[in-house]
Amino acid sequence: MATETGMKTWREKVGLAEMLKGGVIMDVVNPEQARIAEDAGAVAVMALERVPADIRRDGGVARMSDPEMILGIKEVVDIPVMAKCRIGHFVEAEILQALEIDFVDESEVLTPADIANHVDKHAFTVPFVCGARNLGEALRRCAEGAAMIRTKGEAGTGDVVEAVRHMRTIMAEIRQVHSAREDELYVLAKEHQAPLEMIQEVHRLGRLPVPNFSAGGIATPADAALMMKLGAETVFVGSGIFKSGDPAKRAKAIVESVLFYNDAKKLAEISKNLGEPMVGINVSSLPERELLAVRGW
């Protein structure tokens, strides 16, 4: 292997997130699924022991996956491999970094390990992605060093309603901050409970300081295209692919839908004959204590 002697920098961390734009990141639980995902055109895979729908069904404490299982997936694909650690569990994150995982997802899908603090992501060389429901939450994660933000949605439901709510909220709040007068940014920082420098950055850029992806309940090509239209730069599909009737076909269709999200005629072609989608759970039927998106502070 070639050896590098250069510097680790913020630019190359966020740079990997830039390279993943306009793509689909798929949850996989074994090497066989990882190959199906790569062959369908996934830009990255999320290696985990159980997809969110199964974590939801099984209950109990959900933790970082077995390193052996993660390495098994890393071995069979050339695309980046991501893995999840619990919120605030910096030792799980250190283990994932030691495994040379390409991106760590500090995820509300797993049971939180800390009810106040998230991982100090600046302390790592591996980049992190974190979930958010609104601008303030996104900017608190950026301040901690997240190199990518994704909507939380409501993972493992196959119901896109929460991902839509979170993306609309984040985009509307970005527009509000972007169009505010400079002397109004102080109070906006207070209202969003975000660091002033981050609010100033959003005011200047008119977007998040890092790429803005979407996750949580995306199950069809139309769902993926909807999230792209609302401002997502890439979509994560968790349970939606491998809990469906024909994963390879659906995976390929969702990849195509992200490329042609602005072309309804192509989307109509892409959406034909995909077999059974995942059955799904209506989010409004879930009791409060079963919601995952409320995890994170």
Added chain:
Amino acid sequence: MQRKVGVVAVQGDYAMHIAALRGADSGVDALEVRTPEELATVDQLIIPGGESSTVGLLMQRFGLGEAIVARASEGMPIWGTCMGMILMAREVEGRDQYRLGLLDITVRRNAFGAQVHSFEDTVSVAGFGETLGVFIRAPIVTQHGSAVEVLATYGEQIVAVREGNRIGTSFHPELTDDPRMHTWFLSL
């Protein structure tokens, strides 16, 4: 007449290239290219960073790859960064993936390893000296034909090449503030 520059916008950091082109020449007409029809409207082309397996599949499925090869044979200047260089290669080590075969090179994907080995460092490029190289899960060139000119090396590794008006770089000038490579490409 103003020349039009296309950036393949199937997937990847194409928006960074469009911003870099506009930074290099505020009057440039920089366009996103997803289809053969869009390719037909541009005079030169950049293939950005991204995932080569994803973009290769989609280029093949929707005819963009074939259209690029046809335009290249008519002499269109093409520059590939990172993934773009992988797609332009004749061979990819250890993998039978879709490629355009526009550069007589063999590339090795992820040659430096996983993301924790991504880095930036100074690179000396033939023609205009030192620039900042941002290497993200970067490929290297392991073999090349006699018509290929090596533009830059990092340690022992070949990280930039040129064959006629086709260029490949392992690194990402579009992620830096240095517009010189984009300016140079616009002059080809």
